Each structure stands twice: as C-alpha cells, then as structure tokens.
Amino acid sequence: MxxxxxxxxxxxxxxxxxxxxxxxxxxxxxxxxxxxxxxxxxxxxxxxxxxxxxxxxxxxxxxxxxxxxxxxxxxxxxxxxxxxxxxxxxxxxxxxxxxxxxxxxxxxxxxxxxxxxxxxxxxxxxxxxxxxxxxxxxxxxxxxxxxxxxFAQLSPLSEAVSAAYFIWRKPYMAAAADTFIDDMLTQAGFTNVFAPQQRYPEISAEQLAAAAPRVVLLSSEPYPFADKHIAEFLAICPSAQIRIVDGELFSWYGSRLQHSVAYFAALRATVVPKV
Structure with missing residues (x-):
C-alpha cells in the first residue's frame, strides 16, 4: 500500500x-x-x-x-x-x-x-x-x-468607411446589429451598412446595391468565401472594394483577439490609404 x-x-x-x-x-x-x-x-x-x-x-x-x-x-x-x-x-x-x-x-x-x-x-x-x-x-x-x-491603440479612421460583412452565400447573409462581428467592424473603424437590422439577416442583391457600401467583406467562415466570389459581388456593387477576410479574426472572441488589431490595421490600409 x-x-x-x-x-x-x-x-x-x-x-x-x-x-x-x-x-x-x-x-x-x-x-x-x-x-x-x-x-x-x-x-x-x-x-x-x-x-x-x-x-x-x-x-x-x-x-x-x-x-x-x-x-x-x-x-x-x-x-x-x-x-x-x-x-x-x-x-x-x-x-x-x-x-x-x-x-x-x-x-x-x-x-x-x-x-x-x-x-x-x-x-x-x-x-x-x-x-x-x-x-x-x-x-x-x-x-x-x-x-x-x-484595441485602445487602434487609431480612428480619418473618414467613415461604410462596409457590409457577409457570412453566407445562397442566400446571402450579413452580420448586423447585436453581433460580435458588428462590434469588431466598429472597433476596426468601419460603419456597418446593415447595422439597422438584427443579427444575421438575409440580404438580396437589390438590398446590397441600395446600401452601396464602400467595402464588401467576405468572410472565410462559416461560408468559405474565396477569390472566385469577388466578381459576383462586383457585379452587384461595381464601385465597392471587395475583400476576402479572415473570419476568425472578426468572430473568434477568445485568445485569437491578440492578433485582431494588427490584422484590422493592415486591412484598413488596403481600403483607406494613409490611415
């Protein structure tokens, strides 16, 4: 024993x-x-x-x-x-x-x-x-x-940049108010064009065209948006900048947040020069 x-x-x-x-x-x-x-x-x-x-x-x-x-x-x-x-x-x-x-x-x-x-x-x-x-x-x-x-060190944008953030295709679904992604968009300096709606609404091509965001962000998750989808959104919003973004850095709310600010700063630099 x-x-x-x-x-x-x-x-x-x-x-x-x-x-x-x-x-x-x-x-x-x-x-x-x-x-x-x-x-x-x-x-x-x-x-x-x-x-x-x-x-x-x-x-x-x-x-x-x-x-x-x-x-x-x-x-x-x-x-x-x-x-x-x-x-x-x-x-x-x-x-x-x-x-x-x-x-x-x-x-x-x-x-x-x-x-x-x-x-x-x-x-x-x-x-x-x-x-x-x-x-x-x-x-x-x-x-x-x-x-x-x-996050406190992330400087504000010199001008408001309207954005739409898509999480799904067929049907199109965007992140709207009362979501962590919406808060991350705000933290990054973007203005969510679908913020007046709640949660994850279905968005028609007509609604997206009418919202006329300056930037359309296509998330890598949960739907795996990729470069092949860019032309599809350009056809709806020909004047917008379309970007494939790392969904984990916008939606994972644990220790991955340690990397989000550097990613947001780099993303902003591609859509708003001289931030």
Missing part, C-alpha cells in the same frame, strides 16, 4: 456565468469539455490543454486540439455517449454557438458555464471569468489587459 494519502477532493467553486446562471464547479476542474472553438483555443493558451478532454469537430486551434482530446460532435449536435464517457467536471459553452436543448440536457448532469458575447467588453469579461473558473486568473487577466490595450 502507498504510504501517501490520496489527494483531497476538489473544493466547490460557485460562479455566475454570462447568462446569469449559478454554476458550482469542483475547483480546480480536472476534466474540461469545450463546446466552442474560440474558447478551446483560449483554454490551451491559458495552459489548460492537458485538462481539456473533449472538443468539437470545429475546434481547429491549436492544430492538435482534436488529437489531444475526444471529439464530441459539432457545436449544435453533441454526442452524449462520448460526453458521458469523458466524465467531465466542467463544460464550457456559449449561448449563440451551442443549442439550448443540448445545453439543458448537459446542465442536468454536469456543471455547464456559458458565455454570452456581443461586444469586445463581453469577450474580455469572458476571458477573465474563464481564468478564475479554471485556476488561471493571473494569466487570463494579463491576456485580457493586453488585448484591451491593443
């Missing part, structure tokens, strides 16, 4: 998530499932990679995230048998990216902490709160402060 006593059980930690839900988690958690790609990357960048036992098939960063952990399905279709086998002591999800029925089913069995993010402020709060949740408060605080500082 071992002469050493077993480790003490994890102490419970009670926190309120960004949905206002009270969550009791064994602290520090040892078996974490992440249901959101950007939060998976955040956990790894906070040094928690070895404790992340489950991820989704969309968790592309870091490159080996899906090799180090069990893939439990997509963000909106969980494999509950795989999740049960993992015996998680913490599941981290998101209001928009996950689905209510699945989250409720998991929350009946496990601690589930949810983020709810529409702005940079929400994202910074999430990073700090996840740091507390997983026992990496100092590193999360430092990361959030660095991201906040980088």
């Amino acid at each position: 071992s002469q050493f006593p077993p480790p003490p059980p994890a102490l419970p930690l009670t926190l309120t998530d960004q949905m206002g839900r009270r969550v009791v988690v064994p602290y520090p958690p040892q078996r974490i499932v992440s249901l959101v790609p950007s939060q998976t990357e955040l956990l790894h960048d906070l040094g928690l990679g070895k404790k992340v036992v489950g991820v989704t098939k969309f968790c592309l960063h870091p490159a080996d995230a899906r090799q180090q952990a069990t893939v439990i399905g997509g963000t909106k279709n969980f494999d509950f048998e795989k999740l049960t086998a993992l015996k998680p002591d913490l599941i981290i999800g998101n209001k928009e990216e996950n689905y209510q029925e699945g989250i409720e089913q998991l929350a009946a069995l496990y601690p589930v902490w949810l983020s709810d993010i529409s702005t940079l402020t929400d994202a910074l709060r999430m990073i700090r709160q996840v740091g507390v949740l997983v026992g990496a408060k100092a590193k999360a605080d430092q990361m959030a402060a660095a991201i906040e500082h980088s």
